[in-house]
Every structure is written in C-alpha cells, then in structure tokens.
Amino acid sequence: MAEELIANEEDRELASKPIPSLVRRYTIVTGQGMLAQIIMVVLEGLVMGWGLGAHGLACVSIIMSAEFLNLAFGNLFGTGVPAIVGNLLGAGDVKGASKAFSQGFWLTSIVSIILAVIMAVFTEPICAFFGATPDIMADTVLGVRTFSILLPFTVVGQMVTAVMRVDEKVQVQANLMTVSAIIAIVWLALSTFIFKLGTMGAGIYYGLSIGIWAIGAFWFIGGKKSQLQIKLADLKLDMAICGQIFKIGFPFFLVQAATFIFNTVANTLLGTLGGELGSLYIAAFAVINGYILYIVMMIAQCFSYGLQPIAAFNAGAKAWDRLKQSLSCAIKYQIIVLLVVSIVIWLAATPVCAFFAGSDADLVEVGASATRIIIIAVCLGYLAMTVSIYFQSVEKVVLSTFCSLLRYVICSVPLMYLLGNMMGVQGIWIALVVADAITGIISIALALNEQKRLNKLLA
Incomplete structure (x- = not known):
C-alpha cells in the first residue's frame, strides 16, 4: 500500500518536463485565474465609483486596510506551507508533505479565526487606527465587521490554492479563482445597485472574492483526489513545522x-x-x-x-x-x-x-x-x-x-x-x-x- 501512495518522481511533470515549457504552462494557467481577478478589479472600480459615490469610496478605502491585513496573512501561509510541501514532495517524502500540509491548514485556520474575532470585537478602534474620520465611521465599521466574518475563509483560501499548484492541480486552482471572481463581481453589482447594501455589500464582496477559494480544501479530504490530506489529528500542532512555516512565509x-x-x-x-x-x-x-x-x-x-x-x-x-x-x-x-x-x-x-x-x-x-x-x-x-x-x-x-x-x-x-x-x-x-x-x-x-x-x- 505504501508503494501505491508514494508517487514516483519521474511520474511528476515538475521532475521530468522541459523547464521552459513548464514555466510557460504554469505561468499561463496561473494567469487564467489572475485574468479573472484583473477583470474583477477593473469592474470593482467602475461599480464602486458609480454606485457608492465619494462617501462610499472613502469607507472602502479604509476597508482596504483590512484587506491588506488579509493579504499579509494569506501571503505568509500561502508561501510558507506550499514551500515546505513542495520541498518534501521533491525529496520523495509524500507522507511528510501530507503532514506538513495538514498542519499548515489547521495553523492557518486557527490564526485567521483569532484575527477575525479581534477584528469583529474591536472594529471601531481598528477603523480609527486605519484612518476613518467621524463622518464615515459608522459605515466603515459596518463594512469591516462584515468582512471580518469571512476573513478566515479568505486566508485559508489563499493557502489552499497555493498548495494546489505544488500538487500539480493548477487548472483546478485557476478555475476556483475564475469562479470566485465572477460570483464576487456579480454580488458587488447587485448589492450596490439593486439591494443598496452600501459598505456591507462591499465587505461581503471582499470576502467572497478570495474566500470562495477555501472550497479547494475539499480537494484534500477523503484521499481520492490527492495524496495530500487534511487530518483532524493534526489539530495538535507540531511546533517545529509551524515554526518553519512562519520562518519561510x-x-x-x-x-x-x-x-x-x-x-x-x-x-x-x-x-x-x-x-x-x-x-x-x-x-x-x-x-x-x-x-x-x-x-x-x-x-x-x-x-x-x-x-x-x-x-x-x-x-x-x-x-x-x-x-x-x-x-x-x-x-x-x-x-x-x-x-x-x-x-x-x-x-x-x-x-x-x-x-x-x-x-x-x-x-x-x-x-x-x-x-x-x-x-x-x-x-x-x-x-x-x-x-x-x-x-x-x-x-x-x-x-x-x-x-x-x-x-x-x-x-x-x-x-x-x-x-x-x-x-x-x-x-x-x-x-x-x-x-x-x-x-x-x-x-x-x-x-x-x-x-x-x-x-x-x-x-
């Protein structure tokens, strides 16, 4: 059974295909997801500019500070975890790679949940620190607090899709990014022009735009689609692995x-x-x-x-x-x-x-x-x-x-x-x-x- 679970290095395209074509392929496929994100950003600017006005855009500017925080933690785990997993896969240690990924998943989840709770409880002082003025404070708090509810999904989503690239599931990862971009921008238009939700709609939009990526976690449950598996036993964190993730990320x-x-x-x-x-x-x-x-x-x-x-x-x-x-x-x-x-x-x-x-x-x-x-x-x-x-x-x-x-x-x-x-x-x-x-x-x-x-x- 162990032999069946360990992928032969020669069977992996990362070990065998010519590097120039490999770099082009991984760049282009990643670009598919990025293209969807670019389109989403362009449409976001148009919708928010026409739909929310100066007051709404001022609020969104503050909400973006929370988005930068989300991207910071997403970058940390989205680079630290796949780097360790990729190194172990390259060395032929599939079991070790799976354990590192599972540990990384739970570490990412725990840290992002703690961050979300802090942001939801202390929203007003956080918004003041971000630069919200009294006239936009109420709407800004509403948007940031709404975004904080979805924050764990956005951070986990960034980590999971990064690991999917190392697991040679670049097309699945790109498809997730594409679908999330479409859903998010449709929601933004509806929430702005139809439902008139204002900054609450914008907060949900920022959460959906990346949070949907977290669906990729199901790829690593059950053992049918990947040798990398999320296991409940890894809730007991290995500090050595966690330290390595933080060090690299x-x-x-x-x-x-x-x-x-x-x-x-x-x-x-x-x-x-x-x-x-x-x-x-x-x-x-x-x-x-x-x-x-x-x-x-x-x-x-x-x-x-x-x-x-x-x-x-x-x-x-x-x-x-x-x-x-x-x-x-x-x-x-x-x-x-x-x-x-x-x-x-x-x-x-x-x-x-x-x-x-x-x-x-x-x-x-x-x-x-x-x-x-x-x-x-x-x-x-x-x-x-x-x-x-x-x-x-x-x-x-x-x-x-x-x-x-x-x-x-x-x-x-x-x-x-x-x-x-x-x-x-x-x-x-x-x-x-x-x-x-x-x-x-x-x-x-x-x-x-x-x-x-x-x-x-x-x-």
Missing part, C-alpha cells in the same frame, strides 16, 4: 506591510508637496497605484506563482540544473511580457486613466502624465517579487525578505523623500522610476549570483 507577510508604508508615504508627500492641488495628485496616485500598477503587479505575480512550485520541487529533489533553468526562464519571460505591457500603457496612458478617473479632465491629465513616467521601469521593479519567491522556495529566508522589501521600502521611500523635497511632486514620480531601475539591477545581480552557486553544485 514571513518575508511575504512583510510585503503587505511594505506596501502599506509605501502608500502612506506617497500620499503624505503628494498631499504636502502638491499644495492646493494635493488632493488631485493623491487621486491620480490612487488611479495609478490602485488600478494600473496593481494590474501590472498581478501579471508579474503570474510568473512568481508559476515559478514557485517548480523551484520548490526541484530544490527538494536537488535537481540543480532544472532549478537554474527555472529561475532564468521566469526572469526572461517576465521582463519581455512586462516590457510589452508597459509600452502599451505608455502609449494609451490618457484613455487608460480616463477609464478609471471618469470625466474629471484635470485628474485624467495629471494621471496620464504621471503614468508615462512611472511605467518606464516597472518591468525591472517587479523582478524583486519573482526573485524573492524563488529564494523563499529554496529556503533562503534572509535574501527573500530583503527582496520583499526592496522595491517598496528600501528603494522607493528614501528616494521619494529625497527627490520629492528637491523637485516637488515631479520628484515623486521620478523617484518611483529610479527605485524600479535600482530594484531590477539588484534583483538581476542576486539571480546571477544564485546561478553561480548552482553551477558550483553541478560541477
């Missing part, structure tokens, strides 16, 4: 913290340096960072998430040549694709901004002008995310953490202060380009150094 927890710092600094500087037009510049940054760059980032994530299971498995299998190829292919493909996307956005900056900004001519003009500057080097800036997830997959936590913070905090924040104070608002936009360029150069240098290390192991 922590860099990606920091990504959301870094994003929060980045957004706060940018908005503060734009408001200060922009003078009477400060709010206009902040609005332009919201369009660029909240929609345009967010979509570009999600495209970049396709390469990161596609690389993760390939790198984790081959690192565990000590297949150094395949590991080396996976890193170089992911970087090469990502630069090419994002460069094409950047050129398209640069050329269509005005209509793209008009799509999100509506009929405000001043906002469209400022947004388009800034977009043409900011978009120049993003094909390099987002390499840090892919290189970080590679180092996380091979359990180089320090380097992974460094790369996670590289673009948003280490490079962008100091440069925004420096160039902003020297050149005003224009300096903020230029700072982001310089930060992307520096981030890309450092990321490529780290990747080349890793290639040298792997070459020595092959010698």
Whole structure:
C-alpha cells in the first residue's frame, strides 16, 4: 500500500518536463485565474465609483486596510506551507508533505479565526487606527465587521490554492479563482445597485472574492483526489513545522506591510508637496497605484506563482540544473511580457486613466502624465517579487525578505523623500522610476549570483 501512495518522481511533470515549457504552462494557467481577478478589479472600480459615490469610496478605502491585513496573512501561509510541501514532495517524502500540509491548514485556520474575532470585537478602534474620520465611521465599521466574518475563509483560501499548484492541480486552482471572481463581481453589482447594501455589500464582496477559494480544501479530504490530506489529528500542532512555516512565509507577510508604508508615504508627500492641488495628485496616485500598477503587479505575480512550485520541487529533489533553468526562464519571460505591457500603457496612458478617473479632465491629465513616467521601469521593479519567491522556495529566508522589501521600502521611500523635497511632486514620480531601475539591477545581480552557486553544485 505504501508503494501505491508514494508517487514516483519521474511520474511528476515538475521532475521530468522541459523547464521552459513548464514555466510557460504554469505561468499561463496561473494567469487564467489572475485574468479573472484583473477583470474583477477593473469592474470593482467602475461599480464602486458609480454606485457608492465619494462617501462610499472613502469607507472602502479604509476597508482596504483590512484587506491588506488579509493579504499579509494569506501571503505568509500561502508561501510558507506550499514551500515546505513542495520541498518534501521533491525529496520523495509524500507522507511528510501530507503532514506538513495538514498542519499548515489547521495553523492557518486557527490564526485567521483569532484575527477575525479581534477584528469583529474591536472594529471601531481598528477603523480609527486605519484612518476613518467621524463622518464615515459608522459605515466603515459596518463594512469591516462584515468582512471580518469571512476573513478566515479568505486566508485559508489563499493557502489552499497555493498548495494546489505544488500538487500539480493548477487548472483546478485557476478555475476556483475564475469562479470566485465572477460570483464576487456579480454580488458587488447587485448589492450596490439593486439591494443598496452600501459598505456591507462591499465587505461581503471582499470576502467572497478570495474566500470562495477555501472550497479547494475539499480537494484534500477523503484521499481520492490527492495524496495530500487534511487530518483532524493534526489539530495538535507540531511546533517545529509551524515554526518553519512562519520562518519561510514571513518575508511575504512583510510585503503587505511594505506596501502599506509605501502608500502612506506617497500620499503624505503628494498631499504636502502638491499644495492646493494635493488632493488631485493623491487621486491620480490612487488611479495609478490602485488600478494600473496593481494590474501590472498581478501579471508579474503570474510568473512568481508559476515559478514557485517548480523551484520548490526541484530544490527538494536537488535537481540543480532544472532549478537554474527555472529561475532564468521566469526572469526572461517576465521582463519581455512586462516590457510589452508597459509600452502599451505608455502609449494609451490618457484613455487608460480616463477609464478609471471618469470625466474629471484635470485628474485624467495629471494621471496620464504621471503614468508615462512611472511605467518606464516597472518591468525591472517587479523582478524583486519573482526573485524573492524563488529564494523563499529554496529556503533562503534572509535574501527573500530583503527582496520583499526592496522595491517598496528600501528603494522607493528614501528616494521619494529625497527627490520629492528637491523637485516637488515631479520628484515623486521620478523617484518611483529610479527605485524600479535600482530594484531590477539588484534583483538581476542576486539571480546571477544564485546561478553561480548552482553551477558550483553541478560541477
């Protein structure tokens, strides 16, 4: 029976298929789910802008802080658990991989439930900390409290779908992401325009958009669809496994913290340096960072998430040549694709901004002008995310953490202060380009150094 349960390494495509085609396939299939999420984000902006008005959007802005918290914990468990599982599968230890996944499932569930309870009980002070003003406090509390009820499902869903990629169920994972996006955006439209639920509807929307992914947990129950199984006995947590999950996943927890710092600094500087037009510049940054760059980032994530299971498995299998190829292919493909996307956005900056900004001519003009500057080097800036997830997959936590913070905090924040104070608002936009360029150069240098290390192991 044991022999039947242990998959032969040669039977797994992660161990046998050519790396270039494997990277393309995993990226493209992951992209299917991401495409649905991109469409959802675009429609979300349109529905909320037209349906909730300025008051509702102000509330949603605060609710998004809770969403960042959700993504932080989702990143933690969604990278830590599959990295361990992938390494064990690559080493041929299916039993150990199953136990690590089961432990990870219960750890994720327990932590997210505790987080949800805290958020539901202390909603008002939390919203005040997030920046809610008295005039929007009541509706904001309603939205955040509603979202907190669904929070455990959103965090578990992110972890489960990440493990599905390592378990070579990328199509099932992509289908879940697609279905959830469709259901969530339909709900948002109905709750906004038909049911008139306001921020409560928005809170449910944010919960549904990722929480539906948790249905993937049923794939790992019963033993018929996967060798990785969730077992009730693993409710008794193994602190060694839990510690390893936190150790590996922590860099990606920091990504959301870094994003929060980045957004706060940018908005503060734009408001200060922009003078009477400060709010206009902040609005332009919201369009660029909240929609345009967010979509570009999600495209970049396709390469990161596609690389993760390939790198984790081959690192565990000590297949150094395949590991080396996976890193170089992911970087090469990502630069090419994002460069094409950047050129398209640069050329269509005005209509793209008009799509999100509506009929405000001043906002469209400022947004388009800034977009043409900011978009120049993003094909390099987002390499840090892919290189970080590679180092996380091979359990180089320090380097992974460094790369996670590289673009948003280490490079962008100091440069925004420096160039902003020297050149005003224009300096903020230029700072982001310089930060992307520096981030890309450092990321490529780290990747080349890793290639040298792997070459020595092959010698």
